Amino acid sequence: MTLNPSSLEPAALLSKSEFLSFRECPKDLWLRLRKPTVVPRSPPSDYDRLLMEDGYAVEAIALDLLRTRPDAERFEFQVTISDGRCLIRVDALRRNSDGSIDLYEVKSSSSPEDHLVDACFQAIVAARAGLIVRSVRVVHVDADYRLDGELDPSRFLAFAEVDEELEAIRKEVEAEIDEALGLLAMGEIDERGCRCLLRTASRRCASFHHLNPEIPVPSAHLLPRISSPRLARLADEGRLAIADMLHDDVTPSQLDTFEALRTGQPVVRTEEVKAFLSSLRYPLHFYDYETAAGAVPMARGHGPHQQIPVQFSCHVLHADGSLEHREFLGDGHGMEEALVDRLKAAIGTTGSAIVWNQTFEKSCNRRMAELLPRHAGFLKDLNDRTADLMLPFRKGYVHPAFEGSASIKKILPVVCPDLEYDEDSVHNGTGAILAFREMVTSDETEERERLLKELRAYCHLDTLAMVRLHEFLLNLAAP
Numbered sequence: 001m002t003l004n005p006s007s008l009e010p011a012a013l014l015s016k017s018e019f020l021s022f023r024e025c026p027k028d029l030w031l032r033l034r035k036p037t038v039v040p041r042s043p044p045s046d047y048d049r050l051l052m053e054d055g056y057a058v059e060a061i062a063l064d065l066l067r068t069r070p071d072a073e074r075f076e077f078q079v080t081i082s083d084g085r086c087l088i089r090v091d092a093l094r095r096n097s098d099g100s101i102d103l104y105e106v107k108s109s110s111s112p113e114d115h116l117v118d119a120c121f122q123a124i125v126a127a128r129a130g131l132i133v134r135s136v137r138v139v140h141v142d143a144d145y146r147l148d149g150e151l152d153p154s155r156f157l158a159f160a161e162v163d164e165e166l167e168a169i170r171k172e173v174e175a176e177i178d179e180a181l182g183l184l185a186m187g188e189i190d191e192r193g194c195r196c197l198l199r200t201a202s203r204r205c206a207s208f209h210h211l212n213p214e215i216p217v218p219s220a221h222l223l224p225r226i227s228s229p230r231l232a233r234l235a236d237e238g239r240l241a242i243a244d245m246l247h248d249d250v251t252p253s254q255l256d257t258f259e260a261l262r263t264g265q266p267v268v269r270t271e272e273v274k275a276f277l278s279s280l281r282y283p284l285h286f287y288d289y290e291t292a293a294g295a296v297p298m299a300r301g302h303g304p305h306q307q308i309p310v311q312f313s314c315h316v317l318h319a320d321g322s323l324e325h326r327e328f329l330g331d332g333h334g335m336e337e338a339l340v341d342r343l344k345a346a347i348g349t350t351g352s353a354i355v356w357n358q359t360f361e362k363s364c365n366r367r368m369a370e371l372l373p374r375h376a377g378f379l380k381d382l383n384d385r386t387a388d389l390m391l392p393f394r395k396g397y398v399h400p401a402f403e404g405s406a407s408i409k410k411i412l413p414v415v416c417p418d419l420e421y422d423e424d425s426v427h428n429g430t431g432a433i434l435a436f437r438e439m440v441t442s443d444e445t446e447e448r449e450r451l452l453k454e455l456r457a458y459c460h461l462d463t464l465a466m467v468r469l470h471e472f473l474l475n476l477a478a479p
């Protein structure tokens, strides 16, 4: 049965994304659909927008590829199907001569195994709608593909037949669909408590405070990597409040956060701060990359989802206290050679390179070394000279307002409240990826200029923030 969605009652039909949300958390889905006004919902984040853009881009490539096949006339695209209780939109559907159909589910990821439940939902709803589903394929990007000139869709995409895998999970998914439909038919649910009561605060969704209004502030949830059994024990004993906890309740790595939250005062370990500062060599190069990353590679040698730098900002602090700023921002994809040339001039061969959360910059450097063998020595040396400014804020200075986090977005407002990210402009790495893409494709000079300015300002602030945080540490370690 193929239906026009406009003739349906969308609220009464369970969509695939709602089913996946149900699997994540039934209570949150019920609140979202049945009591949409009790929990304020944020608009899609930059990360959501990035995923959507990538999804549309890969889908367009996949459908174009199917349209070029010899059996293209057998295909229908973006078909809406309902069994009267659930609603699916199939990316591509092939009608076979025996009356059966094959379903094609397009994904922008490179892991078809992550999408078996989605694909199974599609197959079950199609079958319940009276269609004979012969086969299901997940069309995904090939992680090993490297762009070499024009994109070759037949090498960029891979078709995974997942029939056996779907058969193995089919009964379980059928039961879950019925469970989700049963839940959404309920007029009320128990709105007291939820699973995240026994998880760290980072796992919470917007419904948490509605479901758990009595959570004390600050609570044990703020302790880094606190385990579920420990939270369960504290909840049972009515001791989730930090004020009710004892030193025996925390691990050594949680101790400083616990002390800071318990006393309301920062915990300062001057020896740790001094050890970090004495490991640095002047001139100090505070640097940060912004990258272009997406499912569809945009320049020669690039692969799907690879984070390739397109921009850097570098503040250079000399031993005499003077500060210089150097930067690079490409105006198109694939400019890493020019970027590294400029970086070499900015960073040179002496002095420490300082970043926030070294895993990211170091992995970018390794990726660029593969792309640009002639710069591999410099990039390896850069990684060897890299120090992570986040570390002393994990072990040397822990403020209660950090709330157990070592994110620069949490630390900067506490330590340098005069430095602020502009929420109405580019203010995070994902937003920078989106702004860069927009800048590259925009035909309007004014719009490009505006985006270039925002990107420069954002990256500049990232490295200036590190300079100021370093200065803060120097003051902390001063006699």
Ligand code: SF4
Pocket: 024, 025, 026, 027, 028, 194, 195, 196, 197, 203, 204, 205, 206, 207, 208, 211
């Ligand atoms: S905070 Fe509660 S409602 Fe939200 S995802 Fe966690 S368990 Fe579900």
